[in-house]
Amino acid sequence: MADTAAHLLILDDDSDVAYAAQMLLRRRHGRVTTLDDPARLSSVLDAGVPDVVLLDLNFTPGRIDGAEGLAVLDRLRTLAHPPAVIALTAYADVPLAVEALKRGASDFITKPWDNARLIAAVDTALARRSALAGGAATSGLMGDSAAMRGVKSMIASVAPTEANVMVLGENGVGKELVARAIHAASSRAGATFLAVDMGALPESTFESELFGHRKGSFTDARSDRAGRFQAARGGTLFLDEIGNMPLAGQARLLTALERREVTPIGADRPEAIDVRIVSATNLDEARLFDPAVFRPDLLFRLNTIVIRVPPLRERRDDVPGLLHHYLSLYEAQYRRPVRELAPSAQQQLCEWSWPGNVRALRHACERAVILAAHDEYRYEDFGLALPAPVPVPAPVPAAATAAADDANVEFRLGALERETIAAALDKAKGNISLAARMLGLSRAALYRKLGKHGI
Numbered sequence: 001m002a003d004t005a006a007h008l009l010i011l012d013d014d015s016d017v018a019y020a021a022q023m024l025l026r027r028r029h030g031r032v033t034t035l036d037d038p039a040r041l042s043s044v045l046d047a048g049v050p051d052v053v054l055l056d057l058n059f060t061p062g063r064i065d066g067a068e069g070l071a072v073l074d075r076l077r078t079l080a081h082p083p084a085v086i087a088l089t090a091y092a093d094v095p096l097a098v099e100a101l102k103r104g105a106s107d108f109i110t111k112p113w114d115n116a117r118l119i120a121a122v123d124t125a126l127a128r129r130s131a132l133a134g135g136a137a138t139s140g141l142m143g144d145s146a147a148m149r150g151v152k153s154m155i156a157s158v159a160p161t162e163a164n165v166m167v168l169g170e171n172g173v174g175k176e177l178v179a180r181a182i183h184a185a186s187s188r189a190g191a192t193f194l195a196v197d198m199g200a201l202p203e204s205t206f207e208s209e210l211f212g213h214r215k216g217s218f219t220d221a222r223s224d225r226a227g228r229f230q231a232a233r234g235g236t237l238f239l240d241e242i243g244n245m246p247l248a249g250q251a252r253l254l255t256a257l258e259r260r261e262v263t264p265i266g267a268d269r270p271e272a273i274d275v276r277i278v279s280a281t282n283l284d285e286a287r288l289f290d291p292a293v294f295r296p297d298l299l300f301r302l303n304t305i306v307i308r309v310p311p312l313r314e315r316r317d318d319v320p321g322l323l324h325h326y327l328s329l330y331e332a333q334y335r336r337p338v339r340e341l342a343p344s345a346q347q348q349l350c351e352w353s354w355p356g357n358v359r360a361l362r363h364a365c366e367r368a369v370i371l372a373a374h375d376e377y378r379y380e381d382f383g384l385a386l387p388a389p390v391p392v393p394a395p396v397p398a399a400a401t402a403a404a405d406d407a408n409v410e411f412r413l414g415a416l417e418r419e420t421i422a423a424a425l426d427k428a429k430g431n432i433s434l435a436a437r438m439l440g441l442s443r444a445a446l447y448r449k450l451g452k453h454g455i
């Protein structure tokens with residue numbers, strides 16, 4: 001069974017390329033369709049906007065200017081709920097990749113791709129799209145608690161400087177939103193904000209992903225490839241999940257930051273880098289300062305300024321505003337009636353510990369909007385209570401009902417899944433990437449399950 005119910009669209013005129021990507025991705029995602037001609041895009045969109053589009057930038061043979069793909073990208077961005085777009089290009093043309101990112105693509109991949117990299121890029125795009133679906137990317141960081149006022153004032157002070165910033169906090173507290181806010185308030189706002197999940201970069205392609213490579217520099221290097229450092233030139237590079245990087249990768253990143261230059265694999269000359277680095281991790285500080293986990297010299301490069309985003313349970317004053325925001329947002333999105341939140345429900349929600357922080361609150365609001373059956377939202381609508389213990393079934397005559405057995409199995413499975421996920425999260429100390437790896441799931445799939453179980 002697929003890991004996610006996501007709908008992916010591969011838009012590429014080369015049917016062999018599209019087929020190869022479809023075969024690779026359809027084991028993991030619910031629906032993967034292909035299209036070889038952008039002229040037929042409308043009919044696909046009429047049947048439902050995909051979650052992620054893998055978009056070739058050139059369709060007519062011989063064209064390499066990318067204008068056709070960029071026009072499709074512009075069109076997709078005007079949709080009410082635009083898909084995440086990963087630009088595909090056969091030529092590692094840095095200006096074109098940068099243009100695609102500026103126009104809203106969330107990532108780019110050069111063909112021929114590395115399968116692990118393509119899978120990771122789709123997972124990241126899905127996770128990021130669901131994270132940004134709340135509209136918070138445009139409406140900014142919400143919350144007027146003393147803690148959030150402190151975070152916002154730090155952002156305002158550091159944004160205009162070029163200082164590297166490290167954002168610390170548990171999963172789902174809003175670290176990426178903080179990074180985006182820093183970029184938006186900086187002199188680099190007109191250039192690219194490029195997020196890279198450092199925990200998801202395959203070790204084998206780490207260097208070429210970050211620094212690029214030249215055609216022919218190794219067996220699979222059939223064309224030049226731009227790295228993330230080149231693609232974000234002039235803008236902000238957001239190094240997410242930095243605490244999940246292997247030590248070998250940390251050493252390579254440190255060298256680049258110290259020298260302020262990168263050498264693409266196979267190139268004979270280094271290139272100066274012009275990016276502002278914002279990094280983030282959910283590692284607790286004791287682990288971050290453990291040299292066996294994270295190199296102190298790299299930490300020193302990255303944490304010129306540290307912004308700590310407190311967990312939601314330490315800023316409960318923010319809960320009512322966030323609930324109101326996300327309930328209204330999903331009421332509008334799902335065209336559901338506007339309901340009040342029962343005062344007792346609001347109080348219980350404010351008292352909830354919110355282990356998944358704002359992301360979990362957002363999922364809980366979505367669930368409540370979809371499932372609410374009364375005039376006002378009740379606490380049960382948010383799906384936060386632990387499932388009741390499974391009753392020991394009384395002996396039933398064998399022929400009683402197969403349907404009831406099925407329902408019990410389903411319930412036990414649901415409870416078991418929730419417990420397993422909670423145990424993995426506990427073992428991984430809240431580190432989502434690590435927990436996902438322990439469970440054999442992608443990050444995106446784990447996020448979905450967290451939402452389903454209200455964790």
Ligand SMILES: Nc1ncnc2c1ncn2[C@@H]1O[C@H](COP(=O)(O)OP(=O)(O)OP(=O)(O)O)[C@@H](O)[C@H]1O
Nearest residue numbers: 131134136141142171172173174175176177358359
């Ligand atoms: N202050 C906030 N106001 C509004 N929405 C928020 C706020 N903080 C977080 N969110 C929402 O919560 C979700 C998670 O935010 P974000 O991805 O920035 O968290 P994160 O700390 O980077 O998570 P992770 O560590 O898992 O990558 C997003 O949907 C985001 O829009």
